[in-house]
Amino acid sequence: MKKRTGNKKFIHFHRSSLYKEERREVIKTLKSGWITTGPRTKRFEEEFKKYIGCRHAIGVNSCTAGLHLSLAALNISEGDEVITTPITFPATANVIIHQRGTPVFVDVEMDTLNMDVSKIDERITKKTKAIMPVHFAGHPCNMDKITDIAKRHNLFIIEDAAHAIESIYNGKKIGNIADFTSFSFYATKNITTGEGGMLTTNNDEMAEKARIMSLHGISKDAWKRYGRDGYQHWELFYPGFKYNMFDIQAAIGIHQLKRIDNFLEKRKRYVEMYNDAFKDIPEIVPLKSKGMDEFNPPVSPLSEGGINGGYKIRHAHHLYVIIIRTEELKADRDKIMHEIQLRGVGVGVHFRTLHLQPYYQNKSPLHPPLPKGGTGGFEKGMFPVAEYVSDRVISLPLYPKMTISDVKYVIKVVNDVITRLRK
Ligand SMILES: Cc1ncc(COP(=O)(O)O)c(C=O)c1O
The missing domain is CATH 3.40.640.10 (Type I PLP-dependent aspartate aminotransferase-like (Major domain))
Structure with a gap:
């Protein structure tokens, strides 16, 4: 929209x-x-x-x-x-x-x-x-x-x-x-x-x-x-x-x-469009759908609720998250997000890792220091993957009210920003 x-x-x-x-x-x-x-x-x-x-x-x-x-x-x-x-x-x-x-x-x-x-x-x-x-x-x-x-x-x-x-x-x-x-x-x-x-x-x-x-x-x-x-x-x-x-x-x-099946059907279609558009852009790494490739029937009708509709594994496609390989670019994630927003696309971050938040780092102005070894014992370097993605994830718009042309517009904006920020 x-x-x-x-x-x-x-x-x-x-x-x-x-x-x-x-x-x-x-x-x-x-x-x-x-x-x-x-x-x-x-x-x-x-x-x-x-x-x-x-x-x-x-x-x-x-x-x-x-x-x-x-x-x-x-x-x-x-x-x-x-x-x-x-x-x-x-x-x-x-x-x-x-x-x-x-x-x-x-x-x-x-x-x-x-x-x-x-x-x-x-x-x-x-x-x-x-x-x-x-x-x-x-x-x-x-x-x-x-x-x-x-x-x-x-x-x-x-x-x-x-x-x-x-x-x-x-x-x-x-x-x-x-x-x-x-x-x-x-x-x-x-x-x-x-x-x-x-x-x-x-x-x-x-x-x-x-x-x-x-x-x-x-x-x-x-x-x-x-x-x-x-x-x-x-x-x-x-x-x-x-x-x-x-x-x-x-x-x-x-x-x-x-409306749940209809909504999912739409989001799934948009996910496929995003995946297809980003597959040849090395700086953009979309998340994977594991174990879902072999059998992917259409979304089951609500009347089959509680039954799996033939699915072994189904993704609910709540978010479309990409990892930006910022090491290949001239800008960090926040600058890239800012550029995307300036060009007319709202984006989100899911998520910055919790263990580096002030509360877990004993740096909260609202709470006395927590005991080491318990909730207060978190340090940088403990969860390398979480720390890596924490600085690199961006979530793109994904919801049924979007149109196909909206999705194409998001793809174009993201591509333009990444292209311009290549080293
Ligand atoms: C992973 C996760 N857990 C829990 C919540 C909290 O949901 P609610 O706002 O319904 O309490 C959210 C909300 O964004 C979430 O993303």
């Missing part, structure tokens, strides 16, 4: 695809008089559950909330170590710290930016309680290997699937494999509710616990409390959180979910 700044067009990094059905459902919700967690949240949870093919889906107000709830429900607490990736949004590791646990990072693979599973074993100690993989950009992690490590060491798996609503690994939808999986409906995600998330699990007991914890730790939610069966008192079981999804969010989500 284009914004005109003077005579120049501008292609935003992201624009949500919201239509009249979403608007009507929000209005209907407002008119219904029930605007907090209620029938629409329930309906969205049921439909999402069907899409994933899992036993439980709990609507929450963000993916972060879902991740935090997972850790809390699994009793991750003071001193527990959770293995995760430094190439992620801070939320993944923040929630470990909220539980007074310690994030333990492992380096990433250069070609997918997913956790390098061959490096997990060496980071396991007596304190390790869980592994938190992030399916970066929607490329599923090697869940066979992660499940195998988790079984051997008796660890929980909590998937950060913020990018991975449509992802499939080994014939199973993501959301069906781990102890808990948390999805995001943030404004820039594959489908959106503005802010919002969904937590899935196949464990009945954990589902009930997480649901109770998501609404203060009390036993009955408001919808049921004020229902036709007479007033019911709540009981407090846990000092829980205010993480519940509410019906205005769900009103949007219900219609977004119906």
